[in-house]
Amino acid sequence: MAMMDEGSGIRDDLVAMRRYARSLTRDEQDADDVVQDAIVRAIERQETFQPDRDRRRWLLAIVHNVFFSAKRREASEARRNSRFAETLVDRLEPGQEEHARLVQIARQFAALPEHHRAVLHLTAIEGFSYQQAAETLGVPVGTVMSRLARARAALREREQGQQGATGLRLIGGSDD
Template sequence: MNDAKHTDVIGLLEPLRRYARSLARDEANAEDLVQDTLVRAYERRSSFQSGGNLRGWLLSILHNTFIDTRRRRAAEFRRLEQAAALADSAVPPEQESRVRLRQVQAAFMSLPDEQRAALHLVAIEGLSYQEAANALKIPVGTLMSRLGRARAALRGFEAGTDLSQTPGTKRPSLRIVGGSSV
């Protein structure tokens, strides 16, 4: 790759890291995922079409790398999730906003992988439906269906009551951004 493309890759590290954190649910695994993605991209740099969408290409490689890693390490993932759940329960109460942020994060992370990936690419990374569908290698209609189910699940989370508050008290409203509701 020439220097201009190298600079573009460096500029895309933060979106890659955000998406990796969303998929991997663990900071260390996310960093490993980004590094593995960059190694794969370098090894397959000849498959990148000049003038193509570098961001989409890298996000697609990252997604595929995640899927491959998940298949190889399914047992390890379960063990890490159990350890994370124990660590979260041992944390002392924090400010209300931090607790709320953790609730929202838990709701987002509880979405199925396919829905979480679709929502992340559209709502957080700001990809168009077509770009996100291309990155996930799925039809746009499938992406829109996954987005609709993810948004519905988060709206359901919002409609529920928070057991740590007074019974019957609604949670604060969560605005779901990124495209229109389907």
């Protein structure tokens, strides 16, 4: 009977963890990711749990720490992306409007996921063929093509979101 009570207590703790994670993330899938990371962290650090302490509060503190650690990482990455974008246009001296536009494009490029940014850079900036990019990255040509299409689509989507109906034309044209 004690085992059933313990199992019920763990289920209740998991429900509380998911509920708290959902309130932090405001997204069910992100909340599940936070809870999963928190469970892994709790298992890895189970020796730090003090038996006289409330287990649910300990687990919710871990959920809290996992969520805010991820937020700090995201903010740090955003700062790095912004600095990177600025370095892409620092050496150019176009007019003010052109400079602002180049900064905007550079920021959108920097905000792409690393694997999309790498493929787009190799093909659009360095002029690599799909095959050369695939060899450089150690992935199949189809993966290069897929990532490139996704990178272009993401840039177009961001552009349309910022400027309404005007589209961003990238090397290689439409993916339709």
